[in-house]
Amino acid sequence: MRTLVSYDEIEEVGQNFIRLYIGNREPPPKCVDIEGFITDCLHLPIVYAGIAEKDRDKLGFISDGKYPLEVFDGGKKVSTVFPTGTIVIDRYLLRADKSGERRFTLAHEAAHVIYEQMSPTAPGPRFNRYFDREHEYMIDELRDHFTLCEMHTNRLASVLLMPRFLVEQTICDFRNGEFVRLYGRNVMCREDKLSVQKMADCLGVSFSALRIRLKELGLIDYRDISEYFATEMSF
DSSP states (O other): OOOOOOHHHHHHHHHHHHHHHHTTOSSOOSSOOHHHIIIIISOOOEEEEEEOOSOTTOOEEEOOSSSOEEEEETTEEEEEOOOTTOEEEEGGGGSGGGHHHHHHHHHHHHHHHHHHHHOTTOOOSSGGGGSOTTSOOOHHHHHHHHHHHHHHHHHHHHHHHSOHHHHHHHHHHHHTTOOEEEETTTBOOHHHHHHHHHHHHHHTSOHHHHHHHHHHTTOEEEEOHHHHHHHTOOO
């Protein structure tokens, strides 16, 4: 099974969606209001609840209006069917120190909604309802398909939070337009680590998320690893 969606398509759709949402606002925002994008642009409600699913890695969910979600209500687990299109986020992510994780989870669920419009084979809230019941798919085939869809959805979530035009503007604001230096393929000097952290804070994302995004966008100044030892190490 193929998703029929390319990374170039994901980039173009994601960043232009954010451009449309931002419009001609003055001054332009430094950070994407992902909650506002979901409610005002995608017209979907957001609910924060204590998710009680067995899979504790499940911090976000999009309701199809049929599948019940286990949530905590008054200290007890209850099965709740939320209205179709409701994005449910674990209230644990409302903690101040979970801001970056909450924003990415919101962006991930928003990306699922958009991605379903882009790919005719994208899985929805209930994977099995999207496939031909007459066709017996191999387990490995399904697993690979879901993995690829999740990779694409994660990429789209990154684009929604960090569209190229905002990342480039942030580099101008914090580094006077100079790309972040990487020695070899992955080594960053202390000075650049601090500036990347400041840029990540401005964009409302994690250090690691911005680092990956900078690579995806080709906004890296790659240098020989020998330069790192010559300039950064003082033994």
